[in-house]
Every structure is written in structure tokens, then in C-alpha cells.
Amino acid sequence: MLEKKSIAVLIPGVAALWLVATPCAQAGSSDPQEFTEIERGRYLAITSDCVSCHTVPGGKPFAGGRPIETPFGNIVAPNITPDLDTGTGAWSDEAFDAAVRGGVRPNRARLYPAMPYNAYAKMSRDDVRAIRAYLNTVDAVRNAVIANTLPFPFNIRATMRIWDALYFKQGEFKPDPSKSAEWNRGAFLVDGPAHCGACHTPKTFLGGDRTDLYLQGSYLQGWSAPDITDDKRTGLGNWSVADIASYLKTGHNGITAATGPMAEAVSLSTSHMTDDDTKAIAIYLKSLPGKASDATPLAADSATMSAGSAIYRDQCSACHGIEGKGVAKLFPAVASSSMVRSGDPTTAIRIVLRGARSVGTRAEQTAPGMPSYGWQLDDGEVAAVLNYIRNSWGGAAPAIESKDVSRVRSDTASRPD
Amino acid sequence: MARKLSKKDVVIIGFGWTGAIMANELTDEGLDVIAIERGPWRDAPTDFPPGYMQDELRYRVRHELFLRPDQITFTFRNKTDQTALPIRSWGAFMPPNGVGGGGVHWNAEMWRFLPSDFVLKTHLTERYGKDFLPEDMTIQDWGITYDELEPHYDRFEYLCGTSGTAGNLNGKIMEGGNPFEGPRSRPYPTPAQAQPFSHTLFGKAARELGYKPFPQPSGNLSQAYTNPLGLQMGPCTYCGFCEWFGCSNYSKASPQTTILPYLIRKPNFSARDNSEVVKINVDSSGKHATGVTFVDTSGEEWEQPADLVILSAFSLFNVQLLLHSKIGTPYDPASNTGVIGRNYTHQTISTVNGFFDHKKFNFNPFIASGAIGMCIDEFNGDNFDHGPYGFVGGGYVGQVQTGARPIESTLTPPGTPKWGAAWKSAVRDNYLSTVKPGTGVHGSSYAYRDVYLGLDPTYKDRFGRPLMQITMDLHDNEVKQNHFLTDKFAEIIKAMGADHVIKQYRTAPYDITQYQTTHVNGGAVMGTDPLTSALNRYLQSWDVPNLFVLGASAFPQNPGYNPTLTVGALAYWAAAAIRDKYLKNPGRLVDA
Numbered sequence A: 001m002l003e004k005k006s007i008a009v010l011i012p013g014v015a016a017l018w019l020v021a022t023p024c025a026q027a028g029s030s031d032p033q034e035f036t037e038i039e040r041g042r043y044l045a046i047t048s049d050c051v052s053c054h055t056v057p058g059g060k061p062f063a064g065g066r067p068i069e070t071p072f073g074n075i076v077a078p079n080i081t082p083d084l085d086t087g088t089g090a091w092s093d094e095a096f097d098a099a100v101r102g103g104v105r106p107n108r109a110r111l112y113p114a115m116p117y118n119a120y121a122k123m124s125r126d127d128v129r130a131i132r133a134y135l136n137t138v139d140a141v142r143n144a145v146i147a148n149t150l151p152f153p154f155n156i157r158a159t160m161r162i163w164d165a166l167y168f169k170q171g172e173f174k175p176d177p178s179k180s181a182e183w184n185r186g187a188f189l190v191d192g193p194a195h196c197g198a199c200h201t202p203k204t205f206l207g208g209d210r211t212d213l214y215l216q217g218s219y220l221q222g223w224s225a226p227d228i229t230d231d232k233r234t235g236l237g238n239w240s241v242a243d244i245a246s247y248l249k250t251g252h253n254g255i256t257a258a259t260g261p262m263a264e265a266v267s268l269s270t271s272h273m274t275d276d277d278t279k280a281i282a283i284y285l286k287s288l289p290g291k292a293s294d295a296t297p298l299a300a301d302s303a304t305m306s307a308g309s310a311i312y313r314d315q316c317s318a319c320h321g322i323e324g325k326g327v328a329k330l331f332p333a334v335a336s337s338s339m340v341r342s343g344d345p346t347t348a349i350r351i352v353l354r355g356a357r358s359v360g361t362r363a364e365q366t367a368p369g370m371p372s373y374g375w376q377l378d379d380g381e382v383a384a385v386l387n388y389i390r391n392s393w394g395g396a397a398p399a400i401e402s403k404d405v406s407r408v409r410s411d412t413a414s415r416p417d
Numbered sequence B: 001m002a003r004k005l006s007k008k009d010v011v012i013i014g015f016g017w018t019g020a021i022m023a024n025e026l027t028d029e030g031l032d033v034i035a036i037e038r039g040p041w042r043d044a045p046t047d048f049p050p051g052y053m054q055d056e057l058r059y060r061v062r063h064e065l066f067l068r069p070d071q072i073t074f075t076f077r078n079k080t081d082q083t084a085l086p087i088r089s090w091g092a093f094m095p096p097n098g099v100g101g102g103g104v105h106w107n108a109e110m111w112r113f114l115p116s117d118f119v120l121k122t123h124l125t126e127r128y129g130k131d132f133l134p135e136d137m138t139i140q141d142w143g144i145t146y147d148e149l150e151p152h153y154d155r156f157e158y159l160c161g162t163s164g165t166a167g168n169l170n171g172k173i174m175e176g177g178n179p180f181e182g183p184r185s186r187p188y189p190t191p192a193q194a195q196p197f198s199h200t201l202f203g204k205a206a207r208e209l210g211y212k213p214f215p216q217p218s219g220n221l222s223q224a225y226t227n228p229l230g231l232q233m234g235p236c237t238y239c240g241f242c243e244w245f246g247c248s249n250y251s252k253a254s255p256q257t258t259i260l261p262y263l264i265r266k267p268n269f270s271a272r273d274n275s276e277v278v279k280i281n282v283d284s285s286g287k288h289a290t291g292v293t294f295v296d297t298s299g300e301e302w303e304q305p306a307d308l309v310i311l312s313a314f315s316l317f318n319v320q321l322l323l324h325s326k327i328g329t330p331y332d333p334a335s336n337t338g339v340i341g342r343n344y345t346h347q348t349i350s351t352v353n354g355f356f357d358h359k360k361f362n363f364n365p366f367i368a369s370g371a372i373g374m375c376i377d378e379f380n381g382d383n384f385d386h387g388p389y390g391f392v393g394g395g396y397v398g399q400v401q402t403g404a405r406p407i408e409s410t411l412t413p414p415g416t417p418k419w420g421a422a423w424k425s426a427v428r429d430n431y432l433s434t435v436k437p438g439t440g441v442h443g444s445s446y447a448y449r450d451v452y453l454g455l456d457p458t459y460k461d462r463f464g465r466p467l468m469q470i471t472m473d474l475h476d477n478e479v480k481q482n483h484f485l486t487d488k489f490a491e492i493i494k495a496m497g498a499d500h501v502i503k504q505y506r507t508a509p510y511d512i513t514q515y516q517t518t519h520v521n522g523g524a525v526m527g528t529d530p531l532t533s534a535l536n537r538y539l540q541s542w543d544v545p546n547l548f549v550l551g552a553s554a555f556p557q558n559p560g561y562n563p564t565l566t567v568g569a570l571a572y573w574a575a576a577a578i579r580d581k582y583l584k585n586p587g588r589l590v591d592a
Helices: A002-010 A013-021 A035-048 A093-102 A125-135 A159-167 A181-191 A241-250 A260-268 A275-286 A303-320 A346-354 A379-390 A402-412 B017-028 B056-061 B115-128 B146-160 B197-208 B315-324 B421-430 B476-495 B564-582
Strands: A067-070 A073-076 A218-220 A223-225 B008-013 B033-036 B074-077 B269-272 B276-282 B289-295 B301-311 B342-345 B348-355 B374-376 B395-399 B441-443 B452-460 B466-471 B500-504 B521-523 B547-549
Touching: A035 A125, A093 A125, A181 A275, A223 A260, A223 A346, A241 A260, A241 A275, A303 A379, A346 A379, A346 A402, A379 A402, B008 B017, B008 B289, B017 B033, B017 B301, B017 B564, B033 B301, B074 B452, B115 B146, B146 B564, B197 B374, B197 B395, B197 B476, B276 B301, B276 B315, B301 B315, B315 B452, B315 B466, B315 B521, B342 B452, B348 B476, B395 B476, B441 B476, B476 B500
Parallel strands: B008 B033, B008 B301, B033 B269, B074 B466, B301 B547
Antiparallel strands: A067 A073, A218 A223, B276 B289, B289 B301, B342 B521, B348 B441, B348 B500, B374 B395, B395 B441, B452 B466
16 A cells, blocks of 8 residues: 555656556555545546536536536436535445446436436546545535436436437447557547547437447537547548647637637636647547548529628628638637538527637636627528638538528527527 | 725726736735726627627717716816816716726827936926926926836837837837837837828828838737737727727727736636725825725625725826825915826827828728827927927827728818718718828827816715816917927828818817817826825825825826826836835835
């Protein structure tokens, strides 16, 4: 024990974290009150972004109560502080591990997959014990949460047995020995704690992952999450590893900025990751070929493109530039932003209609914002200007119709920005 | 009875440029700082969006960003034997409102004052003898030198990303810059803005007349810039909607673009908006401030105790709050004693409009920025021998046209009917070919015994306190100065090729209804003698040493430049004094 401690202390922070990727030695032998264990758990909790769902914005950390919108209704995230009655304080380590990695509550009831246990399963038992060790050190908050506010039949937790049978794969992350350590670290983070697929992988009608469209972009909570494979047109194909790492670390790069739910993910999770980890994620994402999609640009002389061009000059070019190049870390380069040409244009439409605030991080504090144009442009005009942006400067994407804009307009009308 | 809040290290009254600078400096020092602002919180993308910010009716004509006289106003008179009346619609100057203050709606001209401006009384007396100055002129030295302020000028210029061409780099005169400026320790952080056609033509004409024209230093940036706090600014788009408007492009230096995103993330900073400070509280000795009392929009009174009070409201409100708080001796023009309200000044502005042949000249005048312009400085301060002319002071002159917004840009040549088809035709013919610099002659405003601020005997505000009274008239010295500068300026406009040159001299009496600039100064001036200044050279109150008063209220008189760069530099200077001297040994920093 003494020997192990001294080794752990000697290993500098970043290197120590590499141990996470190799669920290995001495399972179950760690001391939950030991600093190294708590610190490892803190970092895993950050990469897992536990605090996001389990905290009401501005409220007590991990005390739960935040409603998580799903296609089936709202699920309220429970209290995971060590409070004995209303938190997880009275749970055994086994029960905690079964919930995080198995989707099963101590009373054997099934969790809903809004809790990404299917991703967290990639972590080791030791990893989850470390998270618990950390959570045991945060303030216990008495806050009873009624988690299940779903309508029938989804309010019957037993239905999740079927879901689990269809979509839930147990099993820790297995490194691919043919790939680099960095790639494996990235794969572990993306598929495991960081649970990127929860938002970026399309879902079946039952909410399970479409593994055939892995990380190729999805829709949730009024936003389309973009394709984050290496696809050149709709994904990260034109981003360098440094561009991706900078985006995760600072929320900004020379092309675009994080907003909406990703702003929160950057703010609470990725901006606190180590530089090695954001780079590892970037290396892994760059290795995913994606769908190698193709599209034919709309004719420049079409009515929608002509109208869009005029609107772009009037309304957009002051910040984003006549050539769509923007200003690095201030105004996104819409000419090269893959989000703009996403197959599901929901986010692009939403940003034009309602505006958006980019994330402010320690490294990039400006947090520039885009104002709303929904009061000024009608649905046809929004479609036209987006068609112009999507199909100019060498880009190509299917036409957006006025009714697509109407749908987003009505869907976002009562949502918080 | 005010409800008492928990004590802070520092309370800042007014959250514009100087409040933001001081808050950032003192939170860096580890102090717990709260800023209290009368107006609303304002942020660039949400409050100045490009979709409607360029609305001349809303912002220029209807004063969207400014204080409402219903909330607070002043009374005005020209002479001490007149009865002052309340200002019911802003005219000669525009009191700002809300977070960012004047830093939101300004043009962002970033001038340094001349070295001689800081030692004006000494300099003019030595050069021309004391009898050269008018008997009732009360100009005085600042108690600080240009060299002392230079590092702080530099700091503010780099915070803002200022675009300009250096004229004097460490004593070496540089081609293309202002050869009259004091030595600067390094070049401007970004190159000067590109100049539109009429501005370029002015530069050419001035050069041919033997002057040394240079681009006006600008806080509207020529290129993208990352400031020393890590905040990103964008390049100016030359939209021509700066003054009276907020900037939606992150390209005009303002507290919003250069400080606030950094400051508001600090855990030891907090702010209250929509809260009006009505009094600085002092203890029974009268020599120590204990904090402030403010009123929220519900009319509730709150007391915010603090160890250090920073008064950083708009210049006039600084003086007003000192008078209402009974800090310092009010100025009495009859006996020429007292300091609060003394040496109030404004600016001496005029312009010259040039009508050019519209078949030959198309200036595209709407392409502009707030601080665009080509200027000459030959007639500023004491850059020329005033001996033959019988006046002192001066100003820069230049083609500084900041746009051609439709409501205000309908100038027609003399003899045009005031309405109807002929008027419309003349507007159409002249819109693109008229030079209309707005504040083309930017003259100094020196201080006089009978120009001052006091409390009105009749009119009261909504709290029942006397309104502040402005007594201000234009003196012969400024009239002569303006005549001289306007004539010189007109010669250059003529040399540009104008068919008609219309001189609009500034004439007495001073008119409170006609806009000049928002550069109202003085009333709580800095200096070396407590009998003639409210503040010492560190902007510290002589009477209450834990009170510092920032802003143009500290100017003993106003040179022929825009004030903001000096206002910001003085805030950094005062912050340095607090950090390096005051906090180590709280008390008077200068022995009287």
C-alpha cells in the first residue's frame, strides 16, 4: 500500500491519467479516501460531464433536479451527492457501479438511457469507484428528486429491459493494439466517459444508437448535433487535429465556436480536460471516415440563391465577411463551417432565427454572440440565406425549404435559448 | 431607512470606462469589488445587434442609449445674474446611461494631450507673460506631467487595440504621424484605418498647403486584434454608425469589448445595475467615507459599506454627487473660493461644410467610422505662436466626417428652398459630394471664474434634492480662437476643390440646445493646491482620502482634443497609485 501510494504521487498529473485508459492492475485495492483516487475520480467525473445533467444550472453541484428532455418525455436527473436519504450516500460501491455501468438501480429497477450507462460501461470498475470516491467528497445536499416524469408506457421502467436487450452492450473498453496509444485514449474517451455518441450518433425510433451512422450527427433538444467524423463536407474533414483540440479546450478555433448544448459540454467538461486528452479525442475523430457524402450545389442563379446572396450581403457579411471567412475566434467562418452544411439544418436555422451565444472559457473569454434574425427575416428568407451560405464558396448541401424553417421556428418558440 | 448590505473592500459608483478599468485593476489586486450602475446592463450582440443598430431615428433622434431627463437633469444659465432653467431635452452634450457609459456610444477618437497641456498655466505664462491671459481665466497645471502619464496612455491604447500612425516614437519624429504629439514609447497596436476619398483628399490638400496631415487615432479597429486581457476584437466595417450608437461588430473599443467579458468572470467582482447611488456616506469626522447609499428601481434604499469608494460616474454626476454628499467645499464665484464645481469647461466646436461639383466628386460619404479622419495639429494647444493673435488655446482641425446617415445628411447649398421638389433635387445632387465634418474644428475650452457648477436654488430632482446648476458662457478668448481655426480649416476645404465653403463659426452666447460634444469637464479638478483643486495628482479627494474621483471632472481645463484616452490613462494612473501606494498605507498620498 505504501509503495503504491508513493508511486502514484510521483507520477505527474497528466501521466497518471493515462492509467485510466488501461483498466488493469489492483482492481478493488484502491483506498477511496486517498487523494490520488479522489483526484482521478474528479477528472473522470469531468470527462464524463456528470455535473451537467445532475445539477440545476446555478444550483448545488450534483444535487440533481434538472429535467433532461428526451423524445419520450422529460427525465429528471437524480441527486448524486453523498446525502444518505436523497442522494447516493447509502449506496454500496457495487450498487453505484451497477447504476453507472449497468443501468440498474439498487432496487433492481432499470435506469433510462438518458443516463449514458451504455457509454459509461466502457469504463472499468475502478474508474467508477474513483468517481464515487470523488463524489463522496462533495457537499451532501438534501434534495429528493422525482426522476420519472415520463408518460405511459415509458413510465414503466421494466420496458427498459427490452431496450437494454436491443441496444445495451456491456463490456469495458478494449484497446486496439494495432493503433497508437493516443488513438486508443481518444477512442476510450469518445465512446466511454465523454459519451459523444449520446448526442452525435443518430438514434432509432426507440432511442437506441444507429451504430451504422456512428457519430454522423443527430438531433436532440431542438438542436442538430453535427457529424463529427472526418467527412470533408459535413464533418471535421477540413479541421486539423489542432483545430479540434482548440475547439474542445477553448470553445473556439479559426472556423467556428461552440454554442447551445455543446457550449455547456465545453464549459463543464472538455475545457477542463488535459491538452493530451483533447488531442487524443481529435486524433480518434480524424480517423473515422464517415459517410464520404456528396452533394451538388444549388444553381447560383436560382431564385433562392439570388435572394440569399442579397440577404447575406445586407445582414451577415459585416461580421462573417463577403467571402464567408469571418474572424478567427470571433466570427465563425461560414464558408468552411461543416455545421452550416449539415444534413439536418436544424442548428443552422435555429442560430439564424434565435441567435446564439458562444461559450466563454478561461482561454477565450470574449464569448461573442450572434443576434437573432427571426423577427426580421421570414421563413423563406431564412431558408434562402442559408441555402446561399450552404452552397457558396465551394460548398454544397441540399436545399432548405421554407417549411423546414417554420418547423424550427415553432419548435424553438417555447424553448430556452 | 436604508437596508445595509455586507461590506465590500471597494464600491465603484458608475460602470463606464473608468469604473471598468478600476474594477479590473483592483480585483487583480485581490480586493472584493462591487460596481453600482444607474442604468441597465448592456452587451454588444444582444443590445446593439446589426439587425437594427443602424437606426438613426431610434438612436440619434430619440436618444435610445442616453439618460432620460425625466430621471435626472440639470438647470442651465449663461450668466450668474440670470435664472437657470431645467434642461428638458439634451442638447449641447449627451449624458450616457447604462453599463459601458459613454464608452458605448462614443466615436472612439483616441487622442493624447500635448505635454504642454498638462502644465498649461506655467507654460503660457512663461512664453507670453501673465498679462497675456484674460484676467478672469482660471486655467492651472494638472499636477502630473505627460511623461508620468505616458505608460498609462500606452496601456489604454493597447487595451483598446488603437489604430493609428505614430508621429513621435521615443522622441523621433515619424513620417505620416502627428509630429506635434508627445513622445510615445511604442507604435500604435494596429495600423491606422484606411481613409475614404474625402478624407484622403483633405490630407492631400493640407499637405499641399504645407501642413503635416495624419490619420486620426481610432478605437475603431483597422484589423482584428486580441487585447492584453485575451479578448477578441473584430475589424471595423466602416458602417458609419458609431457616435450615438453601440457597435455590433466588436470593432469599437468599449468596456463591453475590451474589459467586461474578462472582468465579469472574476469571483471577487459583482455589479448591480438599475441602481442609482444617491449619496457617498462619510463618518462623523467628515474625513472618511463609509460607503454609499443607492436606490433600486422599486424605490428601496440600500446602504453598501466599503473601505474604498471610487466615484466614476459621468463627469457632471461626479460633481453632483460630491455636492449632495457635502464632500469638499462648494465653489463660490463671488469670492473665488471653494473647489467643488470650479473650472467647469466644455469644448469649442465648429465646422465648415464644403459643396463640391457632384458631376466630378463622389465621396461615398456613408463609408466611414466614428474616428475616421485626416487631421492637422498645427493649430492645437501652443503648437503655434499665439502672440500676434491675442488668444490662447487651439485645436485640431480635420475632415473627420463619421458617416452620412440619412436624416442628418441632407445639407444643401445656400439659396436652396427649405422644402419641395427643388429641395429634394438639391439633396439628391449634394448627398454624395458634400464634405460635412461635424466636429471639423475641435477647439479647447479654457476655464473661467464665472463658468462653474453649483446647486440650483429652485428646481429639485425626484428625491427632493436640488438639481445641479450649470453656469456657462463662451468667452472672447474662445470666440477668437474658434474664428481663427475655422478660417484655417476653410482654406483647406477650399483647396480640396469645393465650389461653396460654408463656415459655421461658434458664436456667443453658449447655446445649451445645440450639440457640440459630450466632452463636459471639470468641477472636481486635480491639482497641487487644495484651495484650487478637489483632488490631488492621484485623483484622490483632498478631503476624504478613501475617495478617488475618476473621469473628465478632474480636467482643470479642456485641451483641443477628445478626452477619453486621457480619462482612461488617468484611471490607470490612479489605479497604480492605489495599488502601489494607497493600499500599503491608506491615507493621503500627497501632503497638502
